[in-house]
Amino acid sequence: DGGITQSPKYLFRKEGQNVTLSCEQNLNHDAMYWYRQDPGQGLRLIYYSQIVNDFQKGDIAEGYSVSREKKESFPLTVTSAQKNPTAFYLCASSPRPDPETQYFGPGTRLLVL
Amino acid sequence: GENVEQHPSTLSVQEGDSAVIKCTYSDSASNYFPWYKQELGKRPQLIIDIRSNVGEKKDQRIAVTLNKTAKHFSLHITETQPEDSAVYFCAATSYPNAGGTSYGKLTFGQGTILTVHP
Numbered sequence: 525d526g527g528i529t530q531s532p533k534y535l536f537r538k539e540g541q542n543v544t545l546s547c548e549q550n551l552n553h554d555a556m557y558w559y560r561q562d563p564g565q566g567l568r569l570i571y572y573s574q575i576v577n578d579f580q581k582g583d584i585a586e587g588y589s590v591s592r593e594k595k596e597s598f599p600l601t602v603t604s605a606q607k608n609p610t611a612f613y614l615c616a617s618s619p620r621p622d623p624e625t626q627y628f629g630p631g632t633r634l635l636v637l
Numbered sequence: 638g639e640n641v642e643q644h645p646s647t648l649s650v651q652e653g654d655s656a657v658i659k660c661t662y663s664d665s666a667s668n669y670f671p672w673y674k675q676e677l678g679k680r681p682q683l684i685i686d687i688r689s690n691v692g693e694k695k696d697q698r699i700a701v702t703l704n705k706t707a708k709h710f711s712l713h714i715t716e717t718q719p720e721d722s723a724v725y726f727c728a729a730t731s732y733p734n735a736g737g738t739s740y741g742k743l744t745f746g747q748g749t750i751l752t753v754h755p
Binding site: 557568 | 638671681683726742743744747748
């Protein structure tokens with residue numbers, strides 16, 4: 525999992541602002557995922573992408589958007605439509621599209637000013 | 638969609654005791670069941686996984702058992718140590734488009750906070 529990086533480590537969002545979280549991997553993995561983790565709760569899937577130029581909504585996609593223009597990169601934008609964005613955001617990747625071992629990045633903590 | 642229930646939500650044991658965490662799932666097509674350990678403020682790390690064609694898998698002090706008929710699987714940690722203290726998550730695969738060509742995804746349980754007292 526050392527091959528997955530997320531930036532920034534902390535991010536502050538002002539009301540009405542869109543912010544973008546970065547996720548990069550150099551593992552040559554096909555699939556990438558974004559999860560949201562709230563205190564004391566499990567991981568909830570926001571979006572996932574199994575191949576370049578394709579992605580699917582997860583369980584809580586409203587207020588978020590993604591792109592997958594390159595195999596190595598899967599940025600997540602938290603839009604102003606997401607009214608409760610404060611959370612720990614985790615990016616993950618897996619070698620192939622079918623579910624198997626997912627390797628997680630270090631996470632980005634998003635806070636609202 | 639898939640529903641994964643995990644119990645207990647918190648578990649406290651004495652060093653050297655065993656710990657057991659149980660998960661149930663709803664999607665009969667699920668075929669991959671990983672367990673992750675997450676220390677405070679850190680990323681989840683895979684500790685063991687099992688596929689549907691296997692009933693039990695062991696790795697040193699950690700073991701996972703799977704009962705496909707009953708749709709439940711469990712994590713067993715023996716001879717617990719203080720460094721085992723963390724949050725543990727189970728997960729199961731699910732397939733949003735049954736019978737279609739969509740690839741699957743993982744659905745996670747709510748997590749178990751394990752505390753091992755010296």
